[in-house]
Amino acid sequence: MAFTNASFTLTSAVELLKQHHLLREIITPERWTVNTAGLPGADTPIPAITYDTREVTPGSLLFVKGRFKPEFMDGIDERGLAVYVSETEFSDRTSAVGLIVEDAPKAMALLSFEFYGRPDRQLKMVGITGTKGKTTTNYFTHAILNAYSHGRAAITSSIACCLDGNTWIPSKLTTPVSLDLAHMMREAVDNGMEYFVMEVSSQAYKVNRVYDLTFDAGAFLNISPDHISPIEHPTFEDYLHCKRQIIAHSRWFVLGADCDHADLLREDAAANNVPVFSFALHDEAAGERTPADLTVSPTEGTKTGITVSCDGETRAFTLDMLGEFNFLNAAAAIALAVNIGVPFDSDAMKAIESVQVPGHMERFTGGENLLVFVDFAHNYLSTKALVDEMVRVYGERDPHITVVAGSTGGKAIDRREGIVKGALGQAESYIFTTDDPNFEDPQAICEQMASYVTDDARTQIIVDRDQAITTAIGEAREHADRFNIVLVIGKGHERRNIINGKAVPWPGDATIVRRELDARPAGL
Numbered sequence: 318m319a320f321t322n323a324s325f326t327l328t329s330a331v332e333l334l335k336q337h338h339l340l341r342e343i344i345t346p347e348r349w350t351v352n353t354a355g356l357p358g359a360d361t362p363i364p365a366i367t368y369d370t371r372e373v374t375p376g377s378l379l380f381v382k383g384r385f386k387p388e389f390m391d392g393i394d395e396r397g398l399a400v401y402v403s404e405t406e407f408s409d410r411t412s413a414v415g416l417i418v419e420d421a422p423k424a425m426a427l428l429s430f431e432f433y434g435r436p437d438r439q440l441k442m443v444g445i446t447g448t449k450g451k452t453t454t455n456y457f458t459h460a461i462l463n464a465y466s467h468g469r470a471a472i473t474s475s476i477a478c479c480l481d482g483n484t485w486i487p488s489k490l491t492t493p494v495s496l497d498l499a500h501m502m503r504e505a506v507d508n509g510m511e512y513f514v515m516e517v518s519s520q521a522y523k524v525n526r527v528y529d530l531t532f533d534a535g536a537f538l539n540i541s542p543d544h545i546s547p548i549e550h551p552t553f554e555d556y557l558h559c560k561r562q563i564i565a566h567s568r569w570f571v572l573g574a575d576c577d578h579a580d581l582l583r584e585d586a587a588a589n590n591v592p593v594f595s596f597a598l599h600d601e602a603a604g605e606r607t608p609a610d611l612t613v614s615p616t617e618g619t620k621t622g623i624t625v626s627c628d629g630e631t632r633a634f635t636l637d638m639l640g641e642f643n644f645l646n647a648a649a650a651i652a653l654a655v656n657i658g659v660p661f662d663s664d665a666m667k668a669i670e671s672v673q674v675p676g677h678m679e680r681f682t683g684g685e686n687l688l689v690f691v692d693f694a695h696n697y698l699s700t701k702a703l704v705d706e707m708v709r710v711y712g713e714r715d716p717h718i719t720v721v722a723g724s725t726g727g728k729a730i731d732r733r734e735g736i737v738k739g740a741l742g743q744a745e746s747y748i749f750t751t752d753d754p755n756f757e758d759p760q761a762i763c764e765q766m767a768s769y770v771t772d773d774a775r776t777q778i779i780v781d782r783d784q785a786i787t788t789a790i791g792e793a794r795e796h797a798d799r800f801n802i803v804l805v806i807g808k809g810h811e812r813r814n815i816i817n818g819k820a821v822p823w824p825g826d827a828t829i830v831r832r833e834l835d836a837r838p839a840g841l
């Protein structure tokens with residue numbers, strides 16, 4: 318049944334916009350005003366809100382945003398549009414009331430959360446940002462909170478969301494558009510959820526998808542240059558500035574103590590009176606021991622065993638995912654859980670032990686001397702972390718590492734160099750291939766990536782991704798005398814390639830690897 322909110326009216330919407338200094342004026346066919354008094358239907362509940370003209374029903378309020386075209390308004394009065402919220406007026410196309418605002422995305426967030434009855438204030442909210450590890454930390458945190466609340470934790474992530482404890486729906490964005498997010502939070506409340514765990518991308522702050530949201534616990538995991546392009550962030554400074562907004566919007570702030578610019582992030586927290594709770598990896602062998610409120614150390618002699626210390630107590634866990642970086646993600650999740658009220662010694666913390674994230678560190682074996690990993694690494698930080706992990710875990714077998722990777726077209730241009738830089742000096746062979754080239758020529762992206770290989774590693778360009786993976790595995794098999802690791806990175810769980818603006822179905826890296834190896838995922 319469609320949601321209704323009897324107290325959401327034109328008058329209440331205008332009052333809210335005024336409180337946030339967002340209202341410019343109200344435009345009606347009769348007059349321009351800043352007051353709703355005397356406007357017909359001003360105190361009648363608004364039955365529906367949408368950002369798409371195709372979804373307008375009688376009495377709807379429409380948000381005009383982004384690349385909206387005036388012709389979308391044609392015929393809208395016949396479909397019963399009552400109100401539109403926009404930065405520009407459309408009096409020539411509609412006689413609906415126009416709320417002209419300073420910032421349409423902010424107005425949309427504010428009014429959407431209000432329309433859905435501020436569900437965020439009925440949930441314990443957890444927000445996670447950082448360049449790398451958001452999804453994994455999100456899954457870990459969700460698992461703990463779900464265990465602690467007996468299935469009452471909702472989650473949205475870049476892979477999928479779950480609002481009822483059972484049903485997983487694939488996601489389109491890392492952080493949903495504010496109206497969709499508001500709707501999801503409402504659904505979570507109606508389904509009896511107590512917690513809501515979400516990834517917060519830098520774009521979410523840039524385009525005000527989370528405007529006016531406060532997280533009970535917010536995390537900043539790490540930062541390195543990423544998402545710098547004409548359609549994302551013009552500079553690293555802008556990228557970091559956007560991500561930093563989470564601090565002022567958190568009640569407790571969980572910080573990766575080794576994060577670049579950690580001092581600046583602590584200053585933000587101090588300026589906003591937000592208490593900081595830090596976490597860090599203490600690896601004696603690597604000499605890493607930045608002081609932190611919660612620390613995690615690898616358990617000697619194991620690949621995925623960790624010891625976590627907090628407030629003088631210590632606990633041991635064994636993860637089901639490889640990757641030293643996942644130790645940090647697990648620590649971040651435990652820190653978030655502690656800061657939202659889960660006791661450190663709770664059994665619920667054990668839930669991290671069975672978490673697996675689709676397309677993240679999926680491991681396949683092709684006999685004694687061949688391992689293939691499918692992973693979502695697609696920038697400098699994550700590729701470096703992945704390759705370092707191979708050296709940490711398999712270094713003594715002197716692996717021959719082949720990287721199969723492409724990079725996206727039209728955005729995040731810095732990743733092309735970042736991916737190569739992350740593997741440089743450790744990989745012996747690169748096969749560059751297609752990964753969401755969009756309107757760019759994948760061959761040209763591959764050539765650019767190949768130009769960053771400055772050591773004597775072998776480079777090949779095989780644009781057909783299936784063929785690239787097949788070749789990497791075939792070549793490894795031809796050299797069964799050495800220990801081979803093939804890293805197929807960038808797409809992770811994704812089942813499509815963006816080509817010329819269209820999502821072209823892709824069977825998935827893991828599907829191709831399985832077909833080639835005719836093997837099941839191997840245990841750790």
Ligand SMILES: CC(=O)N[C@H]1[C@@H](OP(=O)(O)OP(=O)(O)OC[C@H]2O[C@@H](n3ccc(=O)[nH]c3=O)[C@H](O)[C@@H]2O)O[C@H](CO)[C@@H](O)[C@@H]1O[C@H](C)C(=O)N[C@@H](C)C(=O)N[C@H](CCC(=O)O)C(=O)O
Binds near residue numbers: 368385389548
């Ligand atoms: C900048 C931004 O927030 N863009 C999002 C935004 O686009 P937009 O508002 O320009 O919408 P549009 O699709 O161009 O259409 C314009 C408007 O006309 C409406 N319309 C359209 C047709 C019609 O007949 N009538 C009509 O009313 C549409 O519903 C829309 O509201 O709203 C769309 C859904 O309505 C999103 O798909 C789109 O995400 C873009 C494509 C996107 O993918 N952005 C990436 C960069 C992003 O946000 N990524 C981050 C992750 C980054 C990270 O990993 O850190 C993320 O959070 O996912």
Ligand SMILES: Nc1ncnc2c1ncn2[C@@H]1O[C@H](COP(=O)(O)OP(=O)(O)OP(=O)(O)O)[C@@H](O)[C@H]1O
Binds near residue numbers: 491643692702
């Ligand atoms: N804490 C970390 N530090 C560095 N690399 C990491 C970390 N956690 C995960 N990775 C690497 O980054 C990849 C993506 O991880 P994850 O999806 O959890 O991050 P994300 O922040 O959600 O990424 P994206 O924004 O690209 O969706 C993993 O497959 C792994 O290779």
